[in-house]
Amino acid sequence: MGAVSSRTPRAGALLAFLACVLAIAAALVPTSALAATVTFETADGRQAKEDSALLEGVDFGLNGFERNAKGTARAMKGQPDGYRFPLLEDSTLVVVRTPENVIVWVDASAAARAGFKLDDASAQRSLKTMLQGLDETHSMGGALLSDVADPWVFTTDESVTQGDYTYRFRVQGEDGDWYATVTASNAAADPTSLDLGNGALWSDDAALVSFGEVATTEPPTFTDRAQAFFGGIDYxxxxxxxxxxxxxxxxxxxxxxxxxxxxxxxxxxxxxxxxxxxxxxxxxxxxxxxxxxxxxxxxxxxxxxxxxxxxxxxxxxxxxxxxxxxxxxxxxxxxxxxxxxxxxxxxxxxxxxxxxxxxxxxxxxxxxxxxxxxxxxxxxxxxxxxxxxxxxxxxxxxxxxxxxxxxxxxxxxxxxxxxxxxxxxxxxxxxxxxxxxxxxxxxxxxxxQKYRRCGFTRAERRQMAAAGGAGVAAGVSDGLDVSGSDSLSIDREALRQLLGGSDVSNGSDAKGGE
Missing domain, CATH: 1.10.3720.10 (MetI-like)
Incomplete structure (x- = not known):
């Protein structure tokens, strides 16, 4: 009974520890999954969808945000020349991260419909906050707009020239798709050797809409978030x-x-x-x-x-x-x-x-x-x-x-x-x-481990436990020499089983007969 009672608390503590680890892991992983997502909410508790953004008190918002970490300069039939990023068909806002700054192009008619004033510093700060939040959510481990210390340039011009590069923000190719492109400017010393990919680090695009047109949904519960997270994992x-x-x-x-x-x-x-x-x-x-x-x-x-x-x-x-x-x-x-x-x-x-x-x-x-x-x-x-x-x-x-x-x-x-x-x-x-x-x-x-119990058989160990240990130990010690590492104090009974009890018994009988 003593052995059982001594093992029970140990087993209970082990199970409790394991349960705590599982609980912490279950709570930590979904929480961290959501921590990487910037959410935008309205005053009534509704939440913008993952590719949308809004701010309470601001007349405009964003829908259909996407990030293009890389473009391509490979010549393709029907696509415009230069280094290009694909755009969604309804994109009316394009962000290009250049080596010098961040260019934000806004379609003039879309800005008028959404209530965005290009020369309003407060509107620029609000749009910048939305873009930084969506960019962080869609960055996939890449660089972030929120970490950029360079100036932001807001424009409605269809093209902007900076140094060796000319940026065009909404160019339609012969294939019918829309692109943001980077080409060599007239000021480029050697346009043929210019790496156009160095002119744009990445690009974002979205649709600029009014506050009421922003796609929203009911905020998910913790259970919904956990189910969505664990359900989306490839096991x-x-x-x-x-x-x-x-x-x-x-x-x-x-x-x-x-x-x-x-x-x-x-x-x-x-x-x-x-x-x-x-x-x-x-x-x-x-x-x-x-x-x-x-x-x-x-x-x-x-x-x-x-x-x-x-x-x-x-x-x-x-x-x-x-x-x-x-x-x-x-x-x-x-x-x-x-x-x-x-x-x-x-x-x-x-x-x-x-x-x-x-x-x-x-x-x-x-x-x-x-x-x-x-x-x-x-x-x-x-x-x-x-x-x-x-x-x-x-x-x-x-x-x-x-x-x-x-x-x-x-x-x-x-x-x-x-x-x-x-x-x-x-x-x-x-x-x-x-x-x-x-x-x-x-x-x-x-x-x-049957062979490392202090040189005593199981019956002898039970006797030692009943008698207190020390007195019996002196009486039942088998006298085997202690040597080696994993073979310390081999149990005589177990050794007989290993060597084949008949061999050991025959050897003992023969010695006794002599």
């Missing part, structure tokens, strides 16, 4: 990571144990060479490992060409992700297993050999059980390394959603795309999943 990276890491761990576990076992019996010179080969992926940068795998299995080597000729193409496939995870996790499994085996008592292994045990039986019956605590630790480390692999996988397997996109790759590209909340969600998932895996391994290891 495939989790399953790709789990199955990739699990299969890679299976290969690393088996190959690591076998490599460690065979290295023990080799000469010191050969052992040093093999150990260097098996360990080198642990010290190489992951991108180097990925590059070497790409070269090995690609068209650059005879091995890769032979595999491809026989229908085995590994580059940028899911098996490539498994190979990448197995390569980087193998050294951890190998090194911990080798350390566990080298820490065993050599005399105990020799005793098993004198009983006629084969090396394979010694490996299965003695080395694996006695070295299991260290092996379990290596298993956890190898799994964590496989789950966290990024550089090698990205280099060799690529980034294909649902196929090779693991959680670390998803975190990187979500963050690069400005989806910080989704990246944070995956970070929380990795932390919780890793915590649960380590907890499971630790619990399993604690229950599986």
């Amino acid at each position: 495939r990276p989790f399953w790709v990571s789990v199955k990739t890491s699990a299969i890679a761990l299976a290969f690393s576990f088996v190959l690591g144990l076998l490599a460690a076992w065979r290295c023990m019996g080799t000469s010191s010179r050969l052992k040093g060479l093999l150990d260097s080969v098996f360990t080198i992926p642990m010290v190489l940068p992951p991108t180097v490992c990925g590059f070497l795998l790409l070269m090995l299995f690609g068209q650059s080597t005879s091995i890769g060409r032979w595999l491809i000729a026989h229908g085995v193409s590994l580059v940028f496939t899911w098996p490539a992700a498994i190979i990448s995870a197995a390569v980087v996790s193998f050294p951890l499994m190998y090194r911990t297993a080798l350390g566990a085996f080298e820490g065993l008592d050599p005399q105990m292994l020799d005793a098993a050999r004198t009983l006629g045990w084969s090396e394979l039986r010694i490996f299965r019956k003695l080395m694996l059980p006695l070295g299991w605590p260290s092996i379990a630790a290596g298993t956890v480390l190898a799994f964590a390394r496989a789950m966290g692999e990024f550089g090698c996988t990205l280099f060799f397997a690529g980034n294909y959603a649902g196929i090779t996109q693991t959680i670390p790759i998803a975190i990187y590209f979500e963050w690069m795309g400005g989806n910080t909340a989704v990246a944070l969600f995956w970070v929380v998932v990795v932390i919780l999943f890793s915590f649960l895996v380590i907890l499971f391994i630790n619990i399993y290891t604690a229950h599986s």
Whole structure:
């Protein structure tokens, strides 16, 4: 009863801690998702839609906002010349971030209908506030208008010339679409060598409308926000990571144990060479490992060409992700297993050999059980390394959603795309999943250590617990020598089970007969 009562508070505290972590994660991720969105609300509580903006007390607003992070100067049939950004058909406001300033073009007729006065400083400040808020929401991790310290220029002119560049804000191409363009001005010294893309860093456009025409909706509740956030997440990276890491761990576990076992019996010179080969992926940068795998299995080597000729193409496939995870996790499994085996008592292994045990039986019956605590630790480390692999996988397997996109790759590209909340969600998932895996391994290891309980059998430990421990300890000590690391104070009863009780009994009887 005492043991049960001592474990119950510990288990309860663990469950409480896990529940707190889950609750914090569930609350933190949706909140952070919404924190990245600037909202505009009316006095009656209605909220502008994601691509719209309004301010209470201002006569105008914006609809249909979009941001173009990059344009193109590539010649396309039906499109105007120069470096160009595509515009929506109903866009009546264009923002161009130049190296010198921010140009805001407003269609004169749209400004008159919306009640926007171009020369009114208060109206300019209100429009600037709306544009900065929408730009931040749609920036996708890029630079922000709110961080620009350069002056803002408001104009209704169809074109503006600044230095070597001429900006046109609403040009219709022969294809019927509308564009904002950047071309070389007459003042340009060498128009042919001028990089037009340097004249415009990015562009925004929207429709300038009156306050009553701004698209609004009822403000969503926290539940609605959470459902929208979690419902919009692509969960495939989790399953790709789990199955990739699990299969890679299976290969690393088996190959690591076998490599460690065979290295023990080799000469010191050969052992040093093999150990260097098996360990080198642990010290190489992951991108180097990925590059070497790409070269090995690609068209650059005879091995890769032979595999491809026989229908085995590994580059940028899911098996490539498994190979990448197995390569980087193998050294951890190998090194911990080798350390566990080298820490065993050599005399105990020799005793098993004198009983006629084969090396394979010694490996299965003695080395694996006695070295299991260290092996379990290596298993956890190898799994964590496989789950966290990024550089090698990205280099060799690529980034294909649902196929090779693991959680670390998803975190990187979500963050690069400005989806910080989704990246944070995956970070929380990795932390919780890793915590649960380590907890499971630790619990399993604690229950599986039959041979490290102070040299006493279970019956003797129960007697010690009933008698207070010290007195019984002196009477039931088995006198085994303490040596090694994972083989400390081996339980006699468990040792008889390992060595085959009949062998030990026969040996004892023969000694007694003499």
